[in-house]
Amino acid sequence: xxxxxxxxxxxxxxxxxxxxxxxxxxxxxxxxxxxxxxxxxxxxxxxxxxxxxxxxxxxxxxxxxxxxxxxxxxxxxx
Numbered sequence: 511x512x513x514x515x516x517x518x519x520x521x522x523x524x525x526x527x528x529x530x531x532x533x534x535x536x537x538x539x540x541x542x543x544x545x546x547x548x549x550x551x552x553x554x555x556x557x558x559x560x561x562x563x564x565x566x567x568x569x570x571x572x573x574x575x576x577x578x579x580x581x582x583x584x585x586x587x588x
Contacts, residue, residue: 514572520553522546523582532579537561537569546581553577 519535525542530549533540539556543549554577566573 514567515570516572516575517578518557518575519578519580521580521582522549524584550579
């Protein structure tokens, strides 16, 4: 039996022009926002919509996974 993950991991990086882009690792979700708060809220909403009516186990997830955020910093900030 495969162990189910309790989390969805998302990587947030600076957008090419402006704002931020968030991309989930485990499921096919990409979203954007003008601020970090906006992109996190958009990620949460997109995950809920993506999993709505689906069995999270089909994605290798527990019933109510938490969102783990990884911020990708530019070299000048690292």
